[in-house]
Amino acid sequence: MSLVFSGICSHAPGITGRAERADPALRDPLYKAFGKMRDALNAARPDALIVVAAEHFANFFMNNMPAYALGMADAYDGPIEDAEWLRIPHRTVRGNPDLSRRLIVEVQKSVDVAYAEEWRFDHGIMVPLHFLDPDNKLTIIPGNINCQGPPLTPLRRAWAFGEALRHACDAVPERIALVCTGGISHWPATPDSGMINVDWDKDFLNRWAHQDKDAMLSYTDAETYRDAGQGGFEIRTFIAAAAAARGRGTIHFYAPIPIFAVGCTVATMEIV
Amino acid sequence: MSLYQLSKLLFQLNRDEDLKRKFKSAPQDAIAPFGLSEDERRAVLEPDIGLLYVLGVNGQILMHFAAFCGIEWSDYLQRMRDGVKRHGPVRAGIYAMLSGVDEKVAGA
Numbered sequence: 001m002s003l004v005f006s007g008i009c010s011h012a013p014g015i016t017g018r019a020e021r022a023d024p025a026l027r028d029p030l031y032k033a034f035g036k037m038r039d040a041l042n043a044a045r046p047d048a049l050i051v052v053a054a055e056h057f058a059n060f061f062m063n064n065m066p067a068y069a070l071g072m073a074d075a076y077d078g079p080i081e082d083a084e085w086l087r088i089p090h091r092t093v094r095g096n097p098d099l100s101r102r103l104i105v106e107v108q109k110s111v112d113v114a115y116a117e118e119w120r121f122d123h124g125i126m127v128p129l130h131f132l133d134p135d136n137k138l139t140i141i142p143g144n145i146n147c148q149g150p151p152l153t154p155l156r157r158a159w160a161f162g163e164a165l166r167h168a169c170d171a172v173p174e175r176i177a178l179v180c181t182g183g184i185s186h187w188p189a190t191p192d193s194g195m196i197n198v199d200w201d202k203d204f205l206n207r208w209a210h211q212d213k214d215a216m217l218s219y220t221d222a223e224t225y226r227d228a229g230q231g232g233f234e235i236r237t238f239i240a241a242a243a244a245a246r247g248r249g250t251i252h253f254y255a256p257i258p259i260f261a262v263g264c265t266v267a268t269m270e271i272v
Numbered sequence: 273m274s275l276y277q278l279s280k281l282l283f284q285l286n287r288d289e290d291l292k293r294k295f296k297s298a299p300q301d302a303i304a305p306f307g308l309s310e311d312e313r314r315a316v317l318e319p320d321i322g323l324l325y326v327l328g329v330n331g332q333i334l335m336h337f338a339a340f341c342g343i344e345w346s347d348y349l350q351r352m353r354d355g356v357k358r359h360g361p362v363r364a365g366i367y368a369m370l371s372g373v374d375e376k377v378a379g380a
Contacts, residue, residue: 018345056332061283062276080287085339120287148332150366187377189331191352191369194378230331230366258378 003169005044005177006245007037007268008208008238009131011053012183013123014260016087016130021259033253033266034131040268041132046177048099048139049132050165052241053124054147054182054234059116066114067153068161070107071142072100078121078129086123088130093121093140099174100141106168111161128181145240147182147233155217158236162243169244180241182234185227186262192229194258200227201254201263204235208242209249209267216242231262245269274308275328275364281306281316282329286336321348322355328364349378 019027041049050070058080060066076093079086100115107113119142121129129140143165145158153161162180169176184204185197207215216239224232242249247270256263281303285291295302299317308316315323319341324334338348353373362368371377 014345057283057330058287061280063280081336082339148330187370189335190367191325191349191356192371192377193349195371225366261378 002175003166003178003244003271004046004175005041005268006241006271007041007179007266008241009034009037009128009179009181009266010183010260010262010264011124011127011181012186012188012260012262012264013081013086013127015127015264017085018259019087022257026255026257030253030255030257030264030266031131036252037266037268038132038134041177041179044177045175046138047174048096048141049177049179050103050141050143051125051128052143052145052165052178052180052237054237055124055144056122056148058120058122059118060144060146062149065146065149066144067146067157068111069114069116069144070100070104071095071119072097072104072115073117073119076119076121076140076142079126080120080122086126088126091136093129093136094138095141096139099139099172102172103141103168106171107161107164109164110167111157111164113161113164124181128179132179145236147236150221152221152233153236155219155236155239158239159213159217159243162240165240166244166246178241178244180237182237183231183262184235184238184265185229186231187229188231188261193261195229196256196258196263197228198256198263200232201256204238205251205254205265205267208238209251211242211246211248213242241269245271247272274312277306278308278312278316278324278327279329279333281308282324282333282337285340286333292340320355321351322353323359325352325355325367326359326362328362328367330365331367349376
């Protein structure tokens with residue numbers, strides 16, 4: 001049928017794992033925004049949800065690192081992290097290998113995406129699912145863009161991946177939702193964890209919401225690393241969402257929450 | 273110095289339950305196949321989170337190893353700072369520290 005929902009959100013493990021250490025005045029509205037995103041996602045009645053994340057060495061390592069990957073399994077499990085550390089209980093998630101295969105064939109017409117019949121979800125997918133699919137009812141297809149182990153795919157290819165996903169969603173009869181998860185500026189898992197470049201984040205989100213392709217693709221990795229940290233490389237997932245949806249974005253929530261280590265973001269984009 | 277092998281050990285340890293059990297019962301044997309330098313072996317076995325950080329282990333791998341070792345979040349951040357203080361700046365990778373050694377960015 002087509003792409004029926006597109007959104008972006010943060011996935012930092014602190015959002016669940018260190019929940020009680022955040023200021024409730026910021027944390028609770030974030031959770032509420034996730035709840036509204038869940039309602040909008042459900043209202044779109046998706047047959048499957050593609051979650052494009054920037055995984056953190058749960059499955060892919062520098063021995064064989066795909067720039068892009070999509071899952072093709074009948075089930076996935078997560079979190080790979082200690083469930084108590086992340087404070088998300090372990091679950092087995094339903095996949096759909098036949099739908100995955102058909103999507104992958106379409107994506108491969110323009111992007112040489114890798115596929116994986118095994119995939120264990122880390123916080124990059126589990127934190128969004130914790131909020132967006134609390135009852136574990138959705139059919140999930142995981143996707144990944146390597147944002148962790150350089151050399152990294154160019155931003156213009158992340159855009160092409162988003163376009164390819166859109167083409168693929170439009171080519172299958174099912175109703176497909178897309179959520180791309182990542183951080184904007186952040187320095188995760190370093191002693192600088194909690195540092196957030198709010199101006200940079202707002203500027204990026206403005207480019208994203210206005211569907212300003214040239215501006216979104218104009219960052220060099222050196223600039224991103226300098227201004228937004230190694231976590232900033234994850235803008236690739238947000239860029240892919242913009243390329244897939246093609247419309248204007250609405251930022252439902254943005255606030256820097258240092259103990260969560262990122263400027264927490266929940267946004268959706270009109271599909272045109 | 274074999275940052276790749278060191279990182280690979282921690283990557284596998286984070287995801288392989290058998291290796292976790294072996295690491296707890298016979299740590300020397302568990303890490304033997306990875307061909308680490310003496311410094312690296314000591315850093316893993318102790319564990320010296322600060323030295324692992326300075327050697328350049330990616331934080332997304334190191335964070336989970338620290339949790340596996342039972343190190344609480346704020347303690348994990350502090351151990352990395354202490355590592356830089358003791359061993360000098362991060363030597364490789366993309367997870368260098370920008371703030372001063374006595375700063376606490378997240379208030380953690």
